[in-house]
Amino acid sequence: MSHALIVDNLVKTYVAGRPPAVDGLSFAMPRGATYGLLGGNGAGKTTTIAMLLGLLVPSSGRITALGHDMEKDRFAALARMNFSSPYIALPHRLSVSENLRVYAHLYNVRQAEARIAELARDLQLEELLDRPAGELSAGQKTRVALAKALINRPELLLLDEPTASLDPDTGDWVRSWLERYRAQTGCAILLASHNMGEVERLCDHVLMLKQGRVVDEGSPGDLVERFGRGDLEEVFLDIARGTRAEAAQ
Amino acid sequence: MTGMHDREAPRNDPSPLLQSARRVWGLVYRHLALYRRSPPRLIELMYWPVLQMIVWGFITAYLAGVQNNLGSVAAGVLLGGVLLWEGALRSQMGFSVSFLEEIWSRNLGHIFVSPLRPGELVAGLATMALLRTLIGVIPAMLLAWFLYSFNIFALGPLMVAFFAALIIMGWAVALGVTSLILRYGAGAETLAWSVLFGITPFAAVFYPVSILPSWLQPVALALPASHIFEGMRAALTHGEVAWGHLGAAYLLDAVWIAAMGWVFMNQFQAARVKGALLNIGE
Structure with missing residues (x-):
């Protein structure tokens, strides 16, 4: 099977002698799949995403993104991937179209203006193109950030809490849009989120992280069934609070 | 909806060099768009060089009035020094502040996860530094010509060569400053404004290297700027072309750029190892 992302025994230790932030993470994400990276604060999600994007060098282990070794050939991979996070802004004074043009x-x-027009139409940004990015609402900024993340037609998309701070209606719109986009393009999506409903809806496979390790994984339905819980949020709480054993029994 | 079904038709990709140039242009475009939308930033670029020129112009006018012959020489040397040194200052600040703009706008994460190579980042910042320098210094040069009848480029291509050497020195110092920002985060940002002012006493801007204590002279002569200003004074006062100083300036520029480029690349890699790129704004 062709994989968008192969992570092999990834370890990241920031300070020698302290526990690693990521400890032996391995998984292989097929092309066209949507994977969820779940875990409480400090579980290692941000560190993992930073390593997947080449922002951070692993202490050991290997990442292969779209067939490229991320340590030796990361720029070839980065040209075919993209990333969106509400915690990384776009320049506020530049207009939406200027921001998209930069990226x-x-x-x-190629044919950048046509691509910007296409994204503006798809993400309902046409009326916003001339407005400074800093003057947009949270929902509008999320749509612009998505447009930036899709500007290069990525084959692998990394999303860090794509619907954080959005109202339910806008959040639902973004989730629906991502579902349609993946179905039509075959883009692989890796999603880090604290919104369990979102993960259940979007993800084929979930990696549950705790203290830098995968403590459980599977499809959202499998996890819910295995833990004997009503939904993924209850599974998450079992894992986060260490009540997994009792719950699984 | 956009998708793979409407991917572009197979085509010959542009050469790697053209792709690289386009990425550099992307970064330059980002900053040009910022200045287009922020008149105060644009005015600030011209403000200090013009103010410096006005103050030093009046000082030289006063000196010329006190002692005619000496004053005329001093006028040329001082105004020439001010204008050329502004070139170095604006070049260094232009590079460092353009990098800081990415931190201030919390955009650096997007830049670093794009296919923009570190060398292209440096090329984009250096281009912006050059543009910012020209925008800042040209009005001051015009003012010097209009108010004080002082045309620094009357000496011809030699002055252009000196000016270019100072801009390159500004890039080298800025690479060092940017490395410190990568190492210590935005907390090191005050260096972007102050570091070249600290070098001024040793750079022979307004007086020859021979004025400095003998133990300090080797330090001064290790700076490209000292050779540039010695060369400028030789040209202005004796009409001589100081080829030795010009050559030394460019040789030292090459050494400084290579050294600071090495420091930058090492610091960039160290920041990737330590995770400093994740919280550089703090």
């Missing part, structure tokens, strides 16, 4: 150049997108 069209950075990703060497």
Whole structure:
């Protein structure tokens, strides 16, 4: 099977002698799949995503993204992937179209203006193109960040809490849009989120992280069934609070 | 909806060099768009060089009035020094502040996860530094010509060569400053404004290296700027072309750029190991 992402025994230790932030993480994500990375604060999600994006060098282990070794050939992979996070802004003074144009150049997108127009139409940004990014609402900013993340037609998309701070209606719109996008493009999506409903809805497979390790994984339905719980949120709480054994019995 | 079904038709990708140039242009475009939308930033670029020129212009006018012959020489040397040194200052600040703009706008994460290589980042920042320098210094040069009849480029291509060497020195110092920002985060940002001012006493901007204590002279002569200003004074006062100083300036520029480039690349890699790129704004 062709994989979008192969992570092999990934370890990251920030300070020698302290426990690693990520400890032996391994998984293989097929092309076209949506994987969820779940865990409480400090579980290692941000560190993992940073290593997947080449922002952080692993202490050991190997990442292969779209067939490229991320340590030796990360720029070839980065040109075919993209990333969105509400915690990383786009320049506030630049208009939406200027921001998208910047990233069209950075990703060497051909026919950039046509691509921007296409994304503006799809993500309902046409009326916002001339407005400074800093003047947009949270929902509008999320749509612009998505447009930036899709500017290069990524084959692998990393999303860090894509619907954080959005109202339920806008959050639902974004989730629906991502579902349609994946179905139509075959783009693989790795999603880090604290919204369990979102993960249940979008993800084929979930990796439960705790203290840098995968403590359980499977499809959302499998996990819920295995833990004998009503939904993924209860499974998450079992794992986070260490009540997994009792729950699983 | 956009998707793989409407992917672009297979085509020959542009050469790697053209792709690289386009990424550099992307970064430059980002900053040009910022200045287009922020007139105060644009005015600030011109403000200090013009103010410096006005103050030093009046000082030289006063000196010329006190003692005619000496004053005329001093006028040329001082105004030339001010204008050329502003070139180095604006070049260094232009590079460092353009990098800081990415931190201030919390955009650096997006830049670092794009295919932009570190060398292209440096090329984009250096281009912005050059543009910012020209925007800042050209009005001051015009003012010097208009108010004090002082045309620094009357000496021809030699002055252009000196000016270019100072801009390159500004890039080298800025690479060092940016490395410190990568190492210590935005807490090191005050260096972006102050570091070249600290070098001024040893850079022979307004007086020759021979004025400095003998133990300090080797330090001064290790700076490209000292050779540039010695060369400028030789040209302005004696009409000589100081090829030795010009050559030394460019040689030292090459050494400084290579050394600071090495420091930058090492610091960038160290930041990737330590995770400093994740919280550089703090």
